Amino acid sequence: MPVLGRKRPVLDGLKLLWTVLAIWYEHVAFIYSVEQCSWPDSEIQTRTDSLPRPTHVLLVADPQILDHRSYPDRAPFLTYISQLLVDLNLRKNWRAALRMQPDIVMFLGDMMDGGRFAMSDAEYERYFQRFKSIFPLDSHVPQYFISGNHDTGLGISDEFSEKAETRYTSHFGPLNSRGTIANNTIIFLNAPGLVDEDSQHHRSNYDGKSVPGGPVELVQSYAKSPAQDPVILFTHIPLSRPDRADCGPNRERGTIRRGTGFGYQNTLGKPVTDFLLQTLRPSVIFSGDDHDYCEYTHSYNSDGKTREAREVTVKSLSMAMGIRRPGFQLLSLVQPQGSSSHADSLCLLPDQLGIYLSTYIPLLVLSLLVLCVANIYRVFSPRQSKRRSGSVSPNYVPLSGALRSRSDAGNPTEPNNDWLDYPDADILPQPTSSSRQVPRPIYSQTFVLLGRRRRITVSRESIASLVSTMFSCCGNHDVPKSRGCGVGFLRDVRDVAVFPLGIFAAVSWWMFVF
Template identity: 50%
Template sequence: MNHRVVNGLRIVWVIVTLWYELGVFFKSVSSCNWPDAVLRSSPHVTNTPSHVLLIADPQILDHRSYPERGPFLTYLSRLVVDLNLRKAWWVALRKQPDVVIFLGDMMDGGRIDMTDDEYEDYYQRFNHIFRLPSGLPTYFIPGNHDIGLRASSLFSPHARSRYQSHFGYLNSWILVANHTFVLLDAPTFVEEDEQRVKSGHAYQDWTPRHGGPIEFVTTVARGENQNYPIVLMSHIPLARTSFDCGPLREKGTIRPGAALGYQNTLGKEATAFLLETLHPSVVFSGDDHDYCENYHTSGWRGATTRVREISVKSFSMAMGIKKPGFQLLSLVSPIHGEDDQKTLADVPCFLPDQMSIYLSTYIPLLLVSLFIVLGSNALRVHTLPPKRSRRLSSPHPRRGDDASEDRMTSLPQPVSVRTPKSGSRPQIPSSFVLFGRRRHIMCFDLLRHCLTLCRTSRRLNSEGLWFGFLRDSRDIAVFPLTVFVAISFWITIT
């Protein structure tokens, strides 16, 4: 029976491991497709849509991320989160995007003051997790965890230059399907806007910092691509009058707030400057970690327009949300003269709840499995006949023994035999002499035999129970652990 139990649990664990370590990731993205159908519904669309994959806040951990957990738990957390990021990235790339854009906070400690060698190792770890197919255009915008926000002794004075040498420009724009993507350095924009506010100048009177975000935004708005639809990318969400985030948000909302190293939203004047200068068709942001769909109002060409902003979910399981995610954006080139043409559409994709898998699947299944293994071994040991000597197996004395006992005299035993040795247990008499014949007390014999058998059986059964329990647990665990290691290795090298 034990063999069948072990094999059955092996099969269950292998199936569960395959499904929850790989299958659920495929399932989560298989039902999430590029929103091309929305664009193809227009009779004017004849070209194939371009596809942009948006990734927000992967924020890969380092040894400083959880100082309260201690070195071992911090290292274990990093391994678990890195593996989850690898699997999520592996299935996200199965969507075969044409362009990838990271919306900031690539590394949790990218802004921290560290040696160049340590930063290089950190950056290479990011590249190893997010391996890119050859020739896939990839762009980054800085987040507050990448370059810092406001001065601090904890932040590296070289954070911005270090970011530029590894990830690219702080501010840039690209053209995708005749849409201008404005990639804004939001943390530096916040700092420059604070300087403007302290000086008491309005935007039209402010002399922009050379090479800064305000100068960049003004240049893009006056550039040759101003007639194309603009897609604004900002790590920090825009200010808002409504705090409704829609039904896809897990909890709470995005509210104004700021402290050392972060700011929840841009200022109201800064938001108005971006909307009225760029007139974006849509805004994508990050930083908040949870999904949020919000609308802003902007005046353009004498009319009030609504601008949709999407705060993309964090790609990491370690950012305080149950289900990480990413965004799929489809675009088609606008047709001249078709002002009402829909040229872009997006859809969120949600990844599995990794913590729920651990807490609601693996741990309960582990407890049930241990209970089954313990129960099957207890049943096995209970039905196993204990080893007995021939004499102990028969409580009745043999006939020859009776005859020899009859011939015994009633003389008392020598003192050396009668007196027990110091420290030895006193023996319970099992016979007595009456009228010159030795008489047996059968109940004492039976009691002594029972006590001996119980002690022997308890010792043998106890050893067999725990040894079998540990052996069976090991034999079961080796199969799912092998599958887990194989999947992890496969995801790492592919």
């Protein structure tokens, strides 16, 4: 029988390496990331049992799930692959975020990348159900949404649906609303609608007629009956600030600059920003849209005093929004007790794009190179060649190996000694039992040569061994059949890839099914 199971440390090492990396980067890294995060309760809660536990609010910005319109310049197949990978990343990020066990979840706009475009009701419903499948949430956890420019549109375009706002309100909730959480006044503002309404005013005075049910009307109604509790403002579009305003150390690059384009505006205008700050006097502001983290403190005058309001632009949860590390914001709220009633902290998630580009692809190229070199060495190494030439299979019988003398060939009284026809018979003991099975030849011919009787014998095993030797350039003993360099390389690639691909498929299946 061929020798099996010879150790191959290179192949086994690559299997182990890829398996460990797949488990880490596809699952454990996301858990590890959120384990480094914590709710900022200690910043606002004193050590006393009389105060209730802070309310934990998870802030998610710009998931912006893709559709076939997201990359119009890409081939349909590449768009489909991009959609699958981004959806998978969103699912992993979302499940990692839910490990924080929030009491409330708030989405800061741009839930669906193409929600504003004209489409049939059936297509929109499928789009919405896909969003719900990516972001499942227990029914006992309240969730709130504010509209983004990708949800309802901004400006006028023939590509935008006239039903965009109606569809949004029927699936996500009101465009503008006001509520209370832990005695903190919460205001959800329709920022795209505010931009459109601001363009109609063309003035800094917002005491005039406003759009019924619009954001200006909401702010004006608050001014008529202001709350004594701290105000927290949620707006998709960030407030105005100087072009070179610093965003703090947690931003990946650049800053938020003023700018407009097809269906977007980077910041609210200066007049409407002053109107919001002076009327609402928010203690903190949370915005989205920019995709990257930004922390900026606004200064404004109100009642003859200079006041400040801190704004946090929350990172996108998606890997497809131009940032390397997606993230979310943790907000803790307590009842006002003289000091601040809120605190927030940033939580970062793994760099999924970096995992693909800086880990998987380079390691894939290196692994292929190592397997190729290993197979070339296996084929052409002098040591391996010497080993192949010096090794004879126990079942191998050469075509010319049966030329032996038979002095007793014609004596019918002698026992059957056909086993002596094999080349190694002179060093093997005679069989201990006459019932031992000897391979039966498929061809046997006896003739007289140089005065002696000779026999040539060909068996199935000799033919199989000869064919294997002819069609294999390396005679590898790691597998039952000999294989060449190319076949060996492909089989090695298969053996290494089956483990990480299996883990990737299992994680994907788990994320898409549960």
